[in-house]
Amino acid sequence: MFGSGSSLQGDNEHGIDAKAVGSKAYRALYKKREQIYPKLVHGRFRALKWAAMVVLLGIYYITPWIRWDRGPHRPDQAVLIDFEGRRFYFFFIELWPQEVYYITGLLIVASMALFLATALFGRVWCGYACPQTVWTDLYIYVERLIEGDRNARMRLDKAPWSISKGARKIAKHALWIAIAAATGGAWVFYFADAPTLFRDLFTGTASVASYLFVGGLTFATYTLAGTMREQVCTYMCPWPRIQAAMTDAESLNVTYRADRGEPRGAHKKGASWEGRGDCVDCNQCVAACPQGIDIRDGDQLECINCALCIDACDAVMAKVSRPSGLIAYDTTINVKRRAAGEQAHYRFIRPRTILYALIFLGVGALMLMELANRATLDLNVIRDRSPPFVRLADGSLRNDYALKIINRAPETRTIEVSVSGLPNALLSSHHHHHSLHGRSGDGALLVTARPDGVVNARVHVTAPAGIAAGSHRISFDARDVRTGEHVASASAFLAGEAP
């Protein structure tokens, strides 16, 4: 352990015998996985990661339980993806399936935010917010709680099987599985009423799909955060490859300042710092790394920029009375500049960050504007194709249409449907549809649109005898008689030659 005599290397008072399983020297095309035993560090980045974990897990677990009153007969869950009812509820927002472009917009905004963050600060997403990182961190916390820190865990794994070892392992895996089950369990609450489903899950009356999803996600959480960990980031995730396109020499990354650290070597208390670097080769950065790499090998694909090595190094630098920041968020170009004797400086405003920010703001503003002016009334017109037109006894021609009047508002509305574009045409509904309850003064049909639903209305348009053969453009207009909100939908009126 850090500072304890047993793990001191002979000539290095702060050093430990830690080898990075993913270090440059051991790298091979195929290698059996070696267990990584990340050592607990203390510092501002560790604190930030704890805080991020609490906030993010809190959001994940608590969100489905937030209630939001939407009136009678409507779900009171603030965030709900209701597949059966084909609605997505998010607090005051309620989206229909055909409004899925909001999700597209959200994804564009999210990816631009990710690009911008990556261009500025490297893989901060990976280091602090990625579910893989958060749950792995939580699992390592549990592991540490039960089996102790790095050295204790290494000793335990090497030790022969005993009751104590078995008990610890069973306790650890049991806790892991419990966390995994809670993770999978929380997921399904986003798709159904949480309190009801919670009860159903435990009484065995929930749907098979619920149990399958809870089971599958329990398994995935357990394996990904418990046993696969850094392998997910290194081998499975595409982001390490993609990020190379977002970052450049000016991006902040967790960087070993080789210009200051080299030549590295053990340092005896009181010895001179002249002619040598600040790195005392204590390997604390390696021991702390959850990805099993040696940050001193430089910027590498495996690094998730979690900055735990910064905390580890800063603690050592304080002990040897050297300035902190031997490992720090820095840019590769600054390392080169300092090595060349130039002044280091940061450039956050670069063409790529401007571009990402502009797209982020542009799409974000567009989606917000769209959302603020979201239409709650929509009209789809489907023209009957057979017969293309009907000739009536008096020589007039009739076309038939199926109207779908979509009312996204939570209240019943009276919609006035009219048609324009054809002189002297009659709009009629042969039979009184249940929702057609009359007509307004100027001849339009009045339709009662039930709240948050679609009304189908079959209507006829009749043109007087003598209309020219061919296709005539017409337009249906649906208008809320109270608010005046209206929407138009174009269609056609077909007229044939005389028989």
Next chain:
Amino acid sequence: MAEKTEIDDVSGTQTTGHEWDGVKELDTPLPRWWLYIFYASILAAIVYWVLMPAWPLVNGYTKGVLGWSDRANVASDLSALRSARAADFARLERASYAEIAADADLREFARAAGESVFGDYCRTCHGAGGAGAPGYPVLADDVWIWGGTLADIERTIAYGIRSGHPSAHLSQMPAFGRDALLAPQQIGDVTEYVISISAARTRLAPNMGAARRGATTYQEQCALCHGPTGAGDRAQGAPSLDDDLWLYGGSRAEIRRQIELGRGGVMPAWESRFDPATRRALAVYVYEMGGGEPDPPPAPAEAPAATPMAAPQ
């Protein structure tokens, strides 16, 4: 041939012992995770054989202990569907026409059921959406030979036309030409007269001299059924002649040909094929194509809501 296996220096893995022109093959073991999944798959297959239908036999197949059968599942789904719909069908069968008109849900149900049946049985002749074809009446328009109320339509569906059913609609127009009841000259004159009283006169420009001669023959031979003004008579199934809608075609030659041949189509009686509720559903569907007529006495709520639209903006 496996001769001598050795440990490869680079990978530390055993070779197979094969050698081809100096090229040796590593005997890399299967990845454990893959192997375990493979074993698990074999186990799952055995469990599946026991539980589910699996092996074909000479007469039949192994049924499996769960007794799964797609055929039985479909049958039970179908019977579940039937029993789910039974209540609506029963309601439809019992309801009066006024009740159907007043009950929106029932009418929607009837329309949907009727549309499905129409597509299977009626569309062949009457066309999709009741578009009709020469000799097969258009059902979407407002011209009815035997009446267009729900009751009329339902009756026509049940008993058919010239179907041989004792209650079938029956009408017979004489074949004035084929049976030499009228001379060709007279038929020509009647053709011109029929055109002159119909809405087709504007496009066919009848010979008014011939039409005047034909008028006398019309009143003697045709007016009894088609009416003195050509308004038709639904009681006898005589089509109206004063509009421009023609069952057998509206050209001069086609009108003349119908006078010569007196054709009349056959519609089967569906009484024995469809239960009363299905017939009623069909009637509602046909009625709502657009030409249905209110049942007497017409309830005010049933009058078509038709008004001229406002002048185009």
